[in-house]
Amino acid sequence: MSPRTVVVIGATGSQGGSVARELLKSPHLYRVRAITRDPSKPAAQELAAIGAELRCADLSEGAEALAAVFAGANAIFALTDFWATQSSEAEIAQGRAIVDAAARTSTLQHLVWSALPDPEKLSGGALLHIHHWKGKSIVTDYIHQQYPALWAMTTTVLFPNYFENCLTHPDRYLSKPDAQGVYNMSFPHSPHTVMPNVSIRDTGKLVQLVLESGTTYFAKTIAFYNQALAEADKLAAIGEKYNLRTKYHTLNADEFQRLLETRDGMSPEIALDFTEQLLMFEKFGNVYDSPEFVQAKEIPGLKLQTWVEFLEENNLLAYMKRS
Numbered sequence: 001m002s003p004r005t006v007v008v009i010g011a012t013g014s015q016g017g018s019v020a021r022e023l024l025k026s027p028h029l030y031r032v033r034a035i036t037r038d039p040s041k042p043a044a045q046e047l048a049a050i051g052a053e054l055r056c057a058d059l060s061e062g063a064e065a066l067a068a069v070f071a072g073a074n075a076i077f078a079l080t081d082f083w084a085t086q087s088s089e090a091e092i093a094q095g096r097a098i099v100d101a102a103a104r105t106s107t108l109q110h111l112v113w114s115a116l117p118d119p120e121k122l123s124g125g126a127l128l129h130i131h132h133w134k135g136k137s138i139v140t141d142y143i144h145q146q147y148p149a150l151w152a153m154t155t156t157v158l159f160p161n162y163f164e165n166c167l168t169h170p171d172r173y174l175s176k177p178d179a180q181g182v183y184n185m186s187f188p189h190s191p192h193t194v195m196p197n198v199s200i201r202d203t204g205k206l207v208q209l210v211l212e213s214g215t216t217y218f219a220k221t222i223a224f225y226n227q228a229l230a231e232a233d234k235l236a237a238i239g240e241k242y243n244l245r246t247k248y249h250t251l252n253a254d255e256f257q258r259l260l261e262t263r264d265g266m267s268p269e270i271a272l273d274f275t276e277q278l279l280m281f282e283k284f285g286n287v288y289d290s291p292e293f294v295q296a297k298e299i300p301g302l303k304l305q306t307w308v309e310f311l312e313e314n315n316l317l318a319y320m321k322r323s
């Protein structure tokens with residue numbers, strides 16, 4: 001059998017980068033077409049050096065342009081990046097363009113769609129400002145409702161909190177020592193509130209398994225996480241490893257939102273979006289742990305990294321000093 005051509009959107013980033021690198025390890029099975037807006041950037045050139053075909057495309061160019069990029073694809077790993085535009089309208093338009101183009105791709109056998117769940121449905125209408133979840137769930141519904149044949153070959157993957165967020169946003173997920181040498185962390189969570197977590201570098205393993213499982217995960221939604229963890233416990237584990245004094249603070253929603261505005265420079269609307277996503281777990285528990293979703297951690301043969309293993313692999317102290 002000749003190798004399958006897999007289009008990877010977001011190939012220069014965290015999710016897509018993991019998918020591209022994993023598939024490129026099996027050139028007898030996969031040809032990787034990596035999508036980027038800038039093929040000259042180092043992350044794109046690194047992929048080219050290990051065998052990826054680079055294709056320049058912007059998701060905002062619309063369905064026609066994307067259909068040309070998808071031509072001949074047997075599978076597509078698709079995502080939208082809310083944070084690049086911070087606009088729900090833009091994210092939904094990009095997602096719909098991907099879906100319209102995928103539906104036109106006659107060679108397509110599998111779409112893997114990176115999503116988040118519908119926050120209104122999960123919260124019974126209580127949390128209405130989590131735009132970066134809602135937009136993706138609108139696109140999921142669009143596939144389901146507009147393109148039944150495409151839906152029948154779609155696997156939706158719900159992504160969780162990445163372990164790696166503490167490397168990309170050390171100010172938010174780690175901390176600097178205060179005058180007493182104590183490392184402080186603030187979240188709008190009780191110390192016992194858990195969120196689903198995964199190493200985002202395991203995305204490729206999941207996607208390859210899904211692509212090699214025939215129709216098993218067609219029209220299914222996978223909750224992709226390995227451990228449900230409290231940020232307070234993650235901080236405590238860091239403290240223990242490096243022998244640091246740590247303190248976890250529970251802020252109320254308003255206090256946390258203001259912190260995101262002042263410390264992280266978020267607009268009030270984006271700070272509310274971010275805060276409400278955390279409140280989802282505070283108010284409604286681990287909403288990913290539902291029989292509605294295939295639980296990635298229960299998929300046979302899929303070995304996902306734990307937080308302890310992540311701590312062994314990464315020198316977080318260096319990031320805390322940098323933050």
Ligand SMILES: NC(=O)c1ccc[n+]([C@@H]2O[C@H](COP(=O)([O-])OP(=O)(O)OC[C@H]3O[C@@H](n4cnc5c(N)ncnc54)[C@H](OP(=O)(O)O)[C@@H]3O)[C@@H](O)[C@H]2O)c1
Nearest residue numbers: 010012013014015036037058059080081082159160161162
């Ligand atoms: N961080 C978390 O804990 C978390 C959890 C769940 C879900 N998510 C979701 O993950 C998504 C981001 O994925 P990521 O973490 O892999 O992102 P990332 O590491 O920041 O990389 C973003 C990728 O998207 C590509 N991209 C952005 N805008 C594009 C456009 N207009 N056209 C073509 N490509 C575009 C970039 O490609 P080029 O720059 O090379 O063009 C890059 O490869 C967000 O929507 C976020 O909501 C994040």
